[in-house]
Amino acid sequence: MLAQQRQTAILERVRAAGGVRVTELAAEFGVSDMTIRRDLESLHERGLLAKVHGGATVAGPGSTDEPGFRAKSVRQLAEKAAIADRAAQLVRPGGAIALSAGTTTAELAHRLVDVPGLTVVTNSLPVAEILHTGGRPDQTVVLTGGVRTPSDALVGPLAVGAIRSLHLDLLFLGVHGITERAGFTTPNLMEAETDRALVAAADRLVVLADHTKWGTVGISSIVELAAAQVLVTDDRLPADARGVLGDRVGELVMVSATGAGRATATPTSGGAAE
Template sequence: MLAQQRQQTILERVRRHGAVRVAELVRDLGVSDMTIRRDLEVLAERGLLEKVHGGATITGPGSTEEPGFAAKTSRQQAEKEAIARRAAQLVRPGTAIALSAGTTTWALAHHLIDVPELTVITNSIPVAEVFHRDQRDDRTVVLTGGVRTPSDALVGPVAVAAISSLHVDTVFLGVHGMSLRAGFTTPNLLEAETDRALVACAARLVVPADHTKWQTVGISTIAELSRADVVITDAGLDEQARLELSERAGELIITGTANRDGESETI
C-alpha cells in the first residue's frame, strides 16, 4: 500500500470512529510503528487530525465553520454520487420537489435532468445552474432570492418568504452534520432558518448525507432526526450509528451495500 493510500485509510478510520490508536493501525495495516507515526504527523501538519499520546483524534470543525462549495465538492465524491443515484429513484415524474443547497443535492440534480414534468424549488445557485444548462420545456425551476452564503445558498428573509408560500411533495435536504443530540444542523444561522422553511413546505423529508456527517454539529438545528422520513447514507456509517439512526428516522437506506435483490440495504 502506498503512503498516500495508507494515510487516506487512516483518515477515513479517524473520521468514522473519532479516534485511532497507533498499535491498532500497526496491526491492521501491517507496517511499523514509526511508519504510522510519520503518517499521523503528515496528516496532523495538514490539519486533518490531531495527534495525541498513543494515537490521533479527529479535528472537529467549529460549529460555525462553513467550507465553500468548491471545497466540499472534492470530499467523499464516490459516496455522494452513490447517494445521489439512490435518492433520484425516489422522484416520480410530474411531482414538485425542493432541493436545498449542498454538494450532495447538487449531485442529485444531475440525476434528475431527464425526469419529465418536474417542478423544482431550490435555494442553491449550483443546483439551479444544473437545470439551466439542460433546459426542458416541461420543467419548472424556481430559484429563491436571498443573501448568498459561502456554500452558494440563498438564505434570509427573502428566501424564507418565497418558500413559505409553496408546497412540495418531497424536499431533499443537504446538511452539514447530524447527531443524536443536535439533529440535522448547519453552521449558518440564516441557512438554518431557510432550511426549516423548506422542511415545513414539504410532505416528505429526505436527507441524503454521507457517513462523515455523523456526529458533526453545526451551530443551528434544522430538524430533529425523527423528522426525516428517509435518510440516505453510505456503507461507511458504523453499525452503532446505523442502529441509532434507524431507530429515529422513518427509513434508513445504506448505499454501497447490496441485499439479495441487488438493491441498496434498507433498515
C-alpha cells in the same frame, strides 16, 4: 519547482479556495497525480490541511466553520454519487420537489435533468445552474432570492418568504452534521432558518448525508431526527449510528459506494431499504 515550493503553493491554494483536486494540481504543476498525493500527505501529517478523497480541504472544522461549495465538492465523491443515484429513484415525473443547498443535492440535480414535467424549488445556485443549463424545456426551476452563503446557498428573509407560500411533494435536504441530541444541523444560522421553511413546505423530507456527517455538529439545528421520513446514506455509517438512526428516522437506506457510483441498497435495522 522544489517539493517544498510546490507544497507551499498548494497550501496557499487550499486556503484561498477552501479545497483543491488532485487532478487540477497535477495539471497546474506539471507533475503526476502520485506526486501531488505525496505532497498532500506531507501537508496533512503536519496538520496544515485535511486530505479527502480526490483532493484536500482546509483543516480544523468547528461548529461554526462553513466550508465553501468547492471545498465540499471534493469530499466523499463515490458516496455522494451512490446516494444521489438512490435518491433519484424517489422522484416522479410531474412532481413538485425542493433541493436544498449542498454538494450531494447538486449531485442529485445532475440525475434529474431528464425527468419530464418536474418543478424544482431550490435555494442553491449550483443546483439551479445544473437544471437551467441541462434540464428539459418542460421543467420549471424556481430559485429563491436571498443572501449568498459560502456554500452557495441563498438564505434570509427573502428566501424564507418565497418558500412559505409554496406546497411541495418532496424535499431533499443536505446537512452539515447529524447527532442524536442535535438532530440535523448546519453551521449557518440563516441557512438553518431557510432549511426549516423548506421542511415545512414539503409533504415528505428526505435527508441526503454520507457517513462522515455522523458525529459532526453545526451550531444550529434544522430539525430533529424523527422529522425525516427517509435518510439516504452510505454503508460506511458506524454501527452506533445505524442503531440510533434506524430507531429515529422513518426509513434508513444505506447504499454501497463501490463500482462506479452505482447504488446498491443495504438492509438496515430500521425501516426497510429497497
